[in-house]
Amino acid sequence: MTLTTPPVKSVKGAMIQLNPKSGMAGIMNNIPNVVQFDINPETLTRSFTPWKAEAEEGVPSPGAPVQPIEVPQKFTGFEISIDPYATKGSLIPPNSFSVEARLAALRKMIEPTKGLIGDLLQSVADLTNTGSSDYTPPEVAPVILWLGARIILPVQVESFTITEHQHDALYYPIRATVAMDLKVLTPDYFRCSDSDAAEIAIAAYEYTRAQSDLLAVASLADLSPLWRLIAPI
Template sequence: MTSPVNNARLTKGAIVALDPFNPLASVVIFQYNPAELTRSLTPAAPPGGAAAVPVGAQRLTGPPTEKISLKVTINAEEQMPVAGTVTGGSVYPQLAALEMLMYPKSLLVIKNAVLAAMGTMEVQPPEAPLTLFIWGLRRVMPVTVESYSVTEQYHDNNLNPLIAEADLQLRVLTYQNFTRRQAGYYTFLSYQIVKEAMAMVASVSNIAATGAAILK
């Protein structure tokens, strides 16, 4: 199916992890925007299910659980060559950037190991960086990667992948997953406020269209 959007200046989607220790290793701009993106929303209901909801009332304990599924395709033949790279123009760096979203940074792991060896009683596990899924200016949301699988289709002489397809399952994090001091709290609030504004635009348009139809 041909896209109805003019691709003369295509905005590319991205996944960005705000990592102060290594910001460059945590930016993944899609080479191609996925042809399809699947989203599911499950309302937040009170504990106890329908029996806990008073008659005639619907209680929402928070924002819905939103999940996003997408397939990211990477092709080394259509990338700009980078002279002197150890991968020889493969897609391994892009795959590594995606996979690093799920790894604790090695420096923090080593630091915790040193603290444990020194007899520290309680070593906190490394905190994951704030990861943002960016799908246009109106949809910037904090996410966590729930699952990732990749199919490497071709390899060079050094077994570096040349073409790959990565399936990503993301879960949107809400303000309930952050404290008010964390940037993710306000990132999600901004995402919801923009969505409320878009819903208002749709409502006004629908009312106007309904009024015009009645007057005919």
Template sequence: MTTFPGSPQVLKGAIVGIDIFNPVSSVAVFQYNPEQLSRSVTPRYSEAGGGRAEPLRLQGPPTETISATLQMDVIDQLERGETGPLGGGLTGYIAALEMLAYPKTIQVAINQALMLAGTMEVLPPVAPLTLFIYGWKRVVPVKLESLSITETAHDPDLNPIRADVALSMKVLTYNDLSMTHPGYWAFIAHQVIKEVYATAASIDNIANFGAVLGAGPGS
């Protein structure tokens, strides 16, 4: 005899920073998926040439911003005697998100050594390729634009044990990245999936519209 579970298993969203200097320093799997996800999509029309003759010519994919608030806590873990990574409550989980905005210390040390050696031009550190993953249909390269952390509860050692983290991310497209960058192809794959879903939905809408017309006003 089989029983149906009370609730389906829910996939966990994540933000993953892929960095050759420290591959696992910026892996943030959501403890709870955000209840609300806001996306702002702004078309990019070409302002050069066309004029009134070609007012709808696109310059590239739209500019898209994703915003969400993550709720985090370790209250249940504390009741089981667990105190979070290195005993720091949420400190490590929050740090994994913050590291998306920090150059790695090894990069800073290398650049400092190059400057001391008299190198004329030292390139600034490069942020890791960051992927926002919200189900297999939405895996997009992003750039962290803002990160707001509100710690709402602490343990006796002042480690955060409950916090809200507000994120704002800009989606990076093939207009922002070179063809040799893995994020370029991640966005291409994302757009292909979007086109497949849009085509399927359009076919469904056409079929429904035809059925409505076929029914007629007197049906």
């Protein structure tokens, strides 16, 4: 296989939205919003903004919190494929709602939410005009991007474009691709949150960063190119 030949098999991935609330609201909405997808891109673009120390005049006073050393990271043009007909051995056979259901779940990841059950109950209450006078504002819950063992990161969806491919007799899509721009959320983003969702998001970030640090150390195992620069043979 040459470098220009893509792998035969696509990679399974998932986006998992966690409910940030705790207490009874968290228990009631403990069902995460999960969207599984296939991804087999020829390229995966990740952009990093170099970390910079604070300017001299902006040096914090003694006892102030230390500036976190975190490098902003983004996924640009991240494209996923939703094709239930390409998945073998699924418990639920592909049907008219297979793709539309996943697209609906993805759209919820860019909207304020009370969780899957909370949003459904709110929609029913609005439809039947039986809602409570006690209004609880929804929140934009964190999303975990899961790509194999290499990338498990909390992200925020910044842009979202759906392309539907083919439709059935009811005009539900049979296949779809979704292009997104994703911003990686660092632990500093969750510093004011004490929810279980925030702890999971931070753990995911630290796992991926620890893996990166370990691989950076592993790169020292091959120093032969450096020796060739010093003493060409």
